Amino acid sequence: MAPSPFDQASVATRTAVFLASVMVILAGIKAASTVVVPFLLAMFIAIICSPLVKLLTRVKIPRVLAILLVMVVVVLLSVWMGALVGSSVVDFRSQLPEYRAQLTGQLHPLVMFLEQFNIHLSTEQVREQFDPGRIMSLATDILTSLGGLMANTLLIVLAVVFMLLESNGINRKLHYALDDPEMRLQQIDRFLESVNRYLAIKTLVSLATGVFCGLGLYLIGVDYYLLWGLVAFLLNYIPNIGSIIAAVPAVILAFLQFGFGSAAAAAAIYVAANMIMGNLVEPRLMGRTLGLSTLVVFLSLIFWGWLLGSVGMLLSVPLTMIVKIGLESSNSGRWFAVLLEGEPQPVVPRGDTSEASSETSA
Secondary structure (H helix, E strand, C coil): CCCCCCCCCCHHHHHHHHHHHHHHHHHHHHHCHHHHHHHHHHHHHHHHHHHHHHHHHHCCCCHHHHHHHHHHHHHHHHHHHHHHHHHHHHHHHHCHHHHHHHHHHHHHHHHHHHHCCCCCCCHHHHHHHCCCHHHHHHHHHHHHHHHHHHHHHHHHHHHHHHHHHHHHHHHHHHHHHCCCCCCCCHHHHHHHHHHHHHHHHHHHHHHHHHHHHHHHHHHHCCCCHHHHHHHHHHHCCCCCHHHHHHHHHHHHHHHHHHCHHHHHHHHHHHHHHHHHHHHHHHHHHHCCCCCECHHHHHHHHHHHHHHHCHHHHHCHHHHHHHHHHHHHCCCCCHHHHHHHECCCCCCCCHHHHHHHHHHHHC
């Protein structure tokens, strides 16, 4: 059989066709974002809830009843989040004049200090740049977008329920879809297990981070500590950058209420949470580093935010991690997965293990 002209095409032509195909797919996803975003959110909720369903079934609770119980908890948490954001915004707006007055009092000593170094700034100019009204908008933009998406609660809940009902057979279906009825392609099972494990551990670590930050801010006396804990929980899915974004409004509010000392203490809480949870607890639970480089995190934030909006920014790192795990499970795509890593671990050839061990012992 004679080879087709496309098989004999140059590398440049095949690359151009591949890039054009990718652009068409991305354009289609962006055009259908109103359908894709709820589906992605439902998929992540289903993956996160799957361990809870398995735990309930192990204690002899029927699977259907276990799924219903978990979904009741999810709906109640969604309602609580919406009520918390709404009440916090209303209360903040009522206290906005007081916060602005506190800002003026806190900035006056700073302006007087800068004048000693011939840096002349008026309090009004500084206050315009650090308007307290921007604090709440910075924190609630993503939450408001997520709350608007949760207006389709019935659609998302039904999608999650059906995904959980079908979760038991997803492995076998993928094997049949990839022409592997004997289920010999173990990379498929490794891929699904890695995705489930990553999202489950990331959710637990994010929850612990949110509780840690919220409790610390409560001890300091910062207003709306529950809201800032919720923001820390959600943005912890974005490593490095997310913790910085989550800390900004809480630190500024601590500065408005109590001054530089409390602001420094609030910043220390977020730094401690990031160091303990991100650098100690999470790698130990994962068993190995699944981290992305800081550049990849930033670029994924921009890319998924452009493609899917605010929810895409929130899910940017989990989505990128799924792509990375999928590439790691493929021999042809493993090289690209290495490029996404922060610091790849050196690989010792099999034949050199004895030399490496002798050098280590020496």
